[in-house]
Amino acid sequence: MKKTIALLAALSLSSTAVFADYPTKDVQGIIQWGAGGSTDTVMRSIAPHVEDALGTDLILTNRTGGVGAIATKYVNAKKADGYTLLMGAENPQMYKVLGLAKIDYSDMIAINVLARGTPVLVANNDAPFNNMQEFIDYTSANPGKVKLGSTGKGGLASIVLAMLKSQVSLNYISIPYNGDGPALTALQGGAIDVMPVVLGASIESIKAGRMKVIGLIDKESNALLPGVSPATDTLPGLARYLPWGPFFGVFVKKGTPEDAVEKLQAAFHTAADSPDFTALMKKRGFTILNISGEKADQFLNSYRSTSSWLVDEAGFSKYSPEKFGIPKPQ
Amino acid sequence: MDAFHFFATSWVSPELLGLTALGTFLGIYVGAIPGLSVTMAVSILISFTFSWDVNNALCLMVGVYMGGVYGGSRTAILLNIPGAPSAIATAMDGYPLAKKGLAGEAIGLSTVMSVIGGFVGIIVLALAAPTVSEFAITFQPRDYMMLGVLGIMLVGSLSGNSLAKGIFAGALGLLIGTVGLDPMSAEERFTFGVVDLWDGINPVAVMIGMFGVSEALHQLHHMDKAVVKQKISRIIPKLSDIKKYLPLSLQSSFIGVIVGALPGTGGDIAALMAYDHAKRTTKDPKVPFGEGAKEGLIAPESANNAAVGGAYIPMLTLGIPGDAVTAVFIGALFIHGLNPGPLLLVEQPQMFWFTVGNLTLANIFVLIFGLTGIRLFSKIVECPKGILIPLIFLLSIVGAYAINNAVIDIWWMLAFGAFGYFMRLYGFPVGPVILGVILSSLTDENWRRAILTESGSLGNFFAHIFTSPLSSILFMSIVLIFVSQTSLWKKHLKPRLLRSK
Numbered sequence: 001m002k003k004t005i006a007l008l009a010a011l012s013l014s015s016t017a018v019f020a021d022y023p024t025k026d027v028q029g030i031i032q033w034g035a036g037g038s039t040d041t042v043m044r045s046i047a048p049h050v051e052d053a054l055g056t057d058l059i060l061t062n063r064t065g066g067v068g069a070i071a072t073k074y075v076n077a078k079k080a081d082g083y084t085l086l087m088g089a090e091n092p093q094m095y096k097v098l099g100l101a102k103i104d105y106s107d108m109i110a111i112n113v114l115a116r117g118t119p120v121l122v123a124n125n126d127a128p129f130n131n132m133q134e135f136i137d138y139t140s141a142n143p144g145k146v147k148l149g150s151t152g153k154g155g156l157a158s159i160v161l162a163m164l165k166s167q168v169s170l171n172y173i174s175i176p177y178n179g180d181g182p183a184l185t186a187l188q189g190g191a192i193d194v195m196p197v198v199l200g201a202s203i204e205s206i207k208a209g210r211m212k213v214i215g216l217i218d219k220e221s222n223a224l225l226p227g228v229s230p231a232t233d234t235l236p237g238l239a240r241y242l243p244w245g246p247f248f249g250v251f252v253k254k255g256t257p258e259d260a261v262e263k264l265q266a267a268f269h270t271a272a273d274s275p276d277f278t279a280l281m282k283k284r285g286f287t288i289l290n291i292s293g294e295k296a297d298q299f300l301n302s303y304r305s306t307s308s309w310l311v312d313e314a315g316f317s318k319y320s321p322e323k324f325g326i327p328k329p330q
Numbered sequence: 331m332d333a334f335h336f337f338a339t340s341w342v343s344p345e346l347l348g349l350t351a352l353g354t355f356l357g358i359y360v361g362a363i364p365g366l367s368v369t370m371a372v373s374i375l376i377s378f379t380f381s382w383d384v385n386n387a388l389c390l391m392v393g394v395y396m397g398g399v400y401g402g403s404r405t406a407i408l409l410n411i412p413g414a415p416s417a418i419a420t421a422m423d424g425y426p427l428a429k430k431g432l433a434g435e436a437i438g439l440s441t442v443m444s445v446i447g448g449f450v451g452i453i454v455l456a457l458a459a460p461t462v463s464e465f466a467i468t469f470q471p472r473d474y475m476m477l478g479v480l481g482i483m484l485v486g487s488l489s490g491n492s493l494a495k496g497i498f499a500g501a502l503g504l505l506i507g508t509v510g511l512d513p514m515s516a517e518e519r520f521t522f523g524v525v526d527l528w529d530g531i532n533p534v535a536v537m538i539g540m541f542g543v544s545e546a547l548h549q550l551h552h553m554d555k556a557v558v559k560q561k562i563s564r565i566i567p568k569l570s571d572i573k574k575y576l577p578l579s580l581q582s583s584f585i586g587v588i589v590g591a592l593p594g595t596g597g598d599i600a601a602l603m604a605y606d607h608a609k610r611t612t613k614d615p616k617v618p619f620g621e622g623a624k625e626g627l628i629a630p631e632s633a634n635n636a637a638v639g640g641a642y643i644p645m646l647t648l649g650i651p652g653d654a655v656t657a658v659f660i661g662a663l664f665i666h667g668l669n670p671g672p673l674l675l676v677e678q679p680q681m682f683w684f685t686v687g688n689l690t691l692a693n694i695f696v697l698i699f700g701l702t703g704i705r706l707f708s709k710i711v712e713c714p715k716g717i718l719i720p721l722i723f724l725l726s727i728v729g730a731y732a733i734n735n736a737v738i739d740i741w742w743m744l745a746f747g748a749f750g751y752f753m754r755l756y757g758f759p760v761g762p763v764i765l766g767v768i769l770s771s772l773t774d775e776n777w778r779r780a781i782l783t784e785s786g787s788l789g790n791f792f793a794h795i796f797t798s799p800l801s802s803i804l805f806m807s808i809v810l811i812f813v814s815q816t817s818l819w820k821k822h823l824k825p826r827l828l829r830s831k
Contacts, residue, residue, distance in 0.1 A: 035373035036657030044373070045665040048380040060377060061735055062370075065529030066511065073525060098516075101525075147783055152516050175471075175782050176514040178775070181657070185593045185650050189467040191783070204649055204671020280667065 022082060022260045026057040029250075030075050032068035032088040037179070038200060042114065042248045043087040045280055049271035054263065060087070067091045067154070069101045076103055080253040082260025085111065090246040093304040094154040097311060097326070099318035104304065108251040109261055110296035112268035115286040116245045117198035118222060119160050121215035122184070122206065127193045132215040132234040135194070136168050143171035149183035149195035150174050153316050156246050159307050160196035160217055162314035163244075167235040187211060198246055199224065199285035218243055224285050240329065241306050247289070249296070265292045305329045336683035339385065340691055346389045350688060353393020354695035360394065361401025362413045364538045365729025368398035369654040376662050384666040389688055391662060395655050396692035399597060399638055400444045400700060403631055407436045408710050409722055411542035411729075415533060416597035416634040418764055419605035421541060422488070423619060423626030430622055431558045433708040438565040439624060440631045441700030442572060443579050447632030448693040450583035451590065451639020455646075456686045462640075463647040466591045471779035472795060474594050476804040478773030481599055481765065483808070486815050487606040488761035490620055495758045503766015504773075506531055513775050526738045533767040535739040536746045538726050540760040543747025546722040548754055553715055560708040566701060571624075578608055578625060579632040586633030590640025594776075596653035597637035598768055604633035635696075639689065646682055648672050 029047065033039040040062060047058045063071040068091040075086040086108065095101040121135070127146075129135040139146050150157040164170060175192055177183035180201040186192050188210055196217070203224060205211050216228045219242045232239045250268055252261065271277065272290040281288055291299060306329045308321035321328075340346040360371045372391050379387035402413030407424035420440065427436040454462065469477075482500060489496025509520045510530030521527040582604035589600035608619075608629035615623045641652030649671035651657035663670040668678055675682050713721070730743035750760050784790040795801040 034654075035369050036651065036654065036659075036661045040373065041661040041664055044376050044661070045380070047377055062373070063735060065734075066525055067516070069525060070529065144785060152514070154516075173782060173785060175779050177779075178513050181651065182593065185467055185644075186471070188648070188650075189469065191470050191779070204669050204673060208672035208676075210648070210672050280665070283669070284664070 022257070022263055023054060023056040025083065026059050027054065027083050027085060029058050029060045029085045029087050030071045031060055031062045032064070032071040032086070032091070033062070034064045035062050038198075039087070039089045039248055042281075043250075046114065046268075046271050046277055049274045049277060050267050053267035053270040058085075067100060067152075069095060072101060072103060075251070076108070076253050078253065080255035080257075082252055082256045082264060084253070085264070086251040087248075088251065089248055090303065090307075091154065093300065094307055094311065096324045097308045097317040097319055097321050098154045100154075105249070105251055105300050106297075106304070108254055109256055110292055110300060111250040111252055111261070111264045112272060112292050113247055113249040113289050113296045113299055114268075114272050115281050115288050115290075116243070116247045117200050117286050118243075118245050119156055119196055119217040120199050120202065120213050120225070120228075121160070121194060121196050121217070122187065122202050122211045123194045123214045124187055124190055124192070125210070125212055126190070127212075127214075130212065130214060131229075132231055135214050136170070136234070139170050139172055140168075144173060146172040146194060147192045148172045148174050149187060149192040150176050151179060151183065152176055154307075154311065156198060157196040158314075158316070159244075159310055162310040163217070163238060163241050164235070165314060166241075166310065167237045184211070203285050222285070241310070244303070244306055245287075247299075247303070249300075268292070301327075302329070332679075333683045336680040337687035337690075339680075339684050340389050340688045346385060346688075347691070349386055349389040350393045350691050351695050353390040354397035354692050355393075355699050357394035357397025357399075358401035358404070358696070358699055361398035362404040363729060363732075364405060364411045364413050364542065364725065365534060365732040367414060367534070367654075367733070368395055369658055370732075371398060372655055372658045373661070376658065376665060379662075380665065384663075384668065385684065387662065387666065388659075388685070391659065392685065392688045393692045393695065395659075396448065396635075396638060396689060396696055397699070399635055400441070400448075400631075400696045402634070403440045403444070404437065404707065405725075406541075407440065407627075408433060408707060409542065409718075409725070410545040411538060411722065411726065414598070415537060415764070415768060416601045416637070417630070418537065418541075418598070418761065419601045419630035420627060422605065422761060423621075423623050425545075426620070426622035427624075427627065428560075428708075428711050429558060431561050432622070433560050433711050434565045434704050435561070435567070436627060437704050437707065438701060439567045439571070440627055441697060442567055443575070443628045443631045444635040444700070445693055445697045446576070446579050447583040447586055447635035448638060448689075448696065450580060450632070451587050451636035451642075452686060452689050452693065453639075454584075454587045454636075455639040455642050455689070459643045459647050459682075462587070462591050463644040463650070466588075466593065466644055466652075467648070467650070468800065469592055469594070470798070470801070471776040471783065472791065473798075473801055473804055474592075475773055475776035475780055476801065476808060477589075477592075477595060477599075478769050478776065479808055480804065480811070481602065481769045482773065483811050483815075484602055484606040484765060485762045486811075487609045487619075488602075488759055488765060490757075490759045492757065496762050499753065499758050499760065500762035500766045503536075503763040503768075504770045505766070506536060506763070507533075507767045507770020508774065513771060514778055526736070531742055531767070532733050532739050533764065534733050535730050535742040536767055537764050538729050539743040539746030539748075540750035540753075540763055542722055542726045542729075543744065544750030544754055544760065546719045546726075547747065547751040549715055549719055557712050557714065560712055565704050575624065575628050578611070579628055581611075582607060582629040582632040583636035586636030587640040587643075589633075590637025591643040591652050593644055593650050593652060594772065596641065597634040599772075600637045600640075601630035601634040602765060602768075604629040635693075642685065642689070645670070646674065646685060649674060 078084040092104045129138045311317045402417035403420045406412040406417040406421035410425040485500040586600040608625045612625045641656045644650040645656040660670040730739045
């Protein structure tokens with residue numbers, strides 16, 4: 001009897017010790033997108049700071065495929081012990097309505113939502129319009145003439161367009177590309193005229209005068225884009241969706257011990273606060289959020305309802321957001 | 331003078347010199363292991379070199395890139411497993427050479443030709459980068475589509491004895507390439523609801539299976555056959571040989587630079603196109619292609635290393651990656667606080683010549699490391715089959731897993747290995763299958779973009795082809811190559827029209 005008690009005591013001691021000591025081994029970071037992409041770049045630039053704060057190695061692996069669903073499912077198939085992190089972008093928030101997966105970030109624990117991007121509309125320098133109003137006028141005067149790049153259903157471009165279409169009717173040809181990079185290359189070569197894209201992906205080309213900004217999809221003007229007025233000036237109705245933008249975040253499986261979650265949250269908070277990282281993100285036009293817990297959940301839910309309902313109204317959702325209890329945006 | 335100063339930065343600093351050498355050495359081995367890609371190696375180095383000075387980090391990564399592209403030829407020649415898709419064409423004639431006991435000579439020749447190709451790429455980068463990159467971005471979707479079609483026509487060169495069987499294999503490859511989420515509409519194609527199939531079947535897994543595993547299975551037929559003794563008397567190719575093949579190497583290199591500089595295509599397509607070019611232009615090869623023709627080794631090796639310089643062209647001038655590896659380089663520059671983009675050369679003028687100098691240095695190290703240790707490597711082929719065959723299997727499995735750290739790729743690799751074995755048994759060439767997988771999405775996506783641009787009108791599509799000089803040239807090439815392969819031309823028209831003699 002005594003032996004059993006001693007054994008139990010030892011066991012409980014050792015198990016609490018395991019939790020108290022988190023992390024006792026290397027932490028694996030699973031990146032949803034491929035090497036060289038913006039998610040990859042952001043995660044690889046914050047990782048060394050996290051390693052310092054956490055006191056362990058953070059080993060990054062790219063697991064691409066299925067607009068990030070393969071990485072998301074992979075992390076959720078692992079043990080909920082805080083040793084496997086999902087490092088991703090905004091895409092999972094659309095999985096349910098697009099029928100891509102049964103899980104999204106609301107089924108996971110947010111360690112940190114690092115930063116948010118601002119969408120802009122960029123155009124080929126030779127395009128016969130220079131701002132939002134001219135763009136709208138031109139498309140309505142020349143239906144089916146403007147070639148617009150997109151990045152597939154549920155991508156940033158499709159949601160920005162759904163926003164615009166909720167305000168005005170637009171008639172254009174949509175030409176899909178496999179990402180911002182190839183689309184912006186095509187824009188410079190004249191294969192497409194307009195592309196909705198995150199500011200960070202286009203800022204260098206804008207500064208160099210290789211393409212022009214015709215719309216800033218935000219409520220306020222942006223320090224990096226002097227002289228560009230926010231889209232709400234032309235379309236005040238957009239205000240109810242904004243600010244909206246793609247984001248980068250780090251997540252763990254539900255059921256991860258609280259101690260591990262807290263330590264990870266603290267480490268990522270410190271890391272995202274480091275001057276190196278913030279300077280890097282600002283220069284690329286990203287807004288630092290560095291939020292976790294309730295604030296992060298609020299942000300994630302608001303992103304999900306805005307985007308899901310927009311996509312649903314635009315008619316390309318597979319399931320209604322209602323099915324998953326996603327509330328309409330206020 | 332400034333340019334020279336920046337060019338020499340990595341030559342005069344022992345630290346940078348050492349890092350470039352180390353990178354090149356590592357790159358050769360990473361490149362040689364199938365499945366371990368240069369892209370992956372360079373992106374791991376990003377985290378590893380995070381706290382380093384940017385120049386040190388770049389030296390190491392440039393070395394890995396240059397070495398890695400070259401390294402793919404090693405296993406292609408020795409074991410018939412291309413280290414990367416850009417070495418597929420190398421295996422076609424490199425492996426037969428090794429089977430004849432000429433592995434040392436083949437590696438030596440491929441090294442020298444890779445280095446020549448590398449230099450051509452660097453020279454074009456140094457002298458004509460802005461012009462080439464402006465040209466590269468004018469490629470419209472229809473032009474990419476036609477490049478894809480041109481590529482598909484290489485089936486003729488890769489088929490061996492029966493064109494019909496080659497076409498069958500190529501079509502199968504195209505079909506395999508369509509598996510996954512449709513890149514345009516995200517509709518599932520041939521996925522049967524399996525999420526692991528969304529991203530399609532990895533071409534590298536198909537490649538490792540079809541080349542490596544099927545070859546290993548095939549070898550089991552000849553277990554009792556004595557292994558071929560390797561002649562290692564000559565490793566560095568004869569000067570007269572280099573002179574003789576130099577024109578072909580230069581032509582292939584130019585194909586490599588241009589195809590490499592195009593943002594939508596890379597070294598794999600460049601190498602295959604160069605192989606095709608070699609086969610088409612070589613009048614009387616000493617040894618037929620596919621059985622160990624040196625021309626078939628020289629062309630792809632020159633082209634894929636020339637594509638490195640090519641890929642840097644749009645990256646340094648416009649911030650547009652020329653291939654997957656330069657995309658990672660852009661990320662690295664970003665992390666180190668530089669702004670990769672069209673303004674890079676204005677804000678950081680030293681970057682351009684530093685990179686050119688560094689690439690040149692790495693290319694010299696490829697020559698040095700490439701030509702040493704060949705004797706040892708040739709011995710691999712002399713290994714008893716009982717050791718070699720399990721080794722090939724092991725390498726194939728590790729390689730397939732390494733592609734994306736996914737077990738499913740191992741299953742695909744093994745399945746295609748078994749399938750490839752039967753294809754060989756019945757005389758079907760495996761090369762066209764890989765060709766099809768690689769070109770499938772390029773052709774598919776760009777055809778659809780092109781026709782969407784014309785709102786579905788074929789008339790407008792052809793009208794635009796003939797109003798653009800570039801499109802017209804590509805279209806003419808397709809027609810010419812097609813006609814020249816038909817029996818009508820070969821048997822009736824050619825003798826009549828070219829009756830000069």
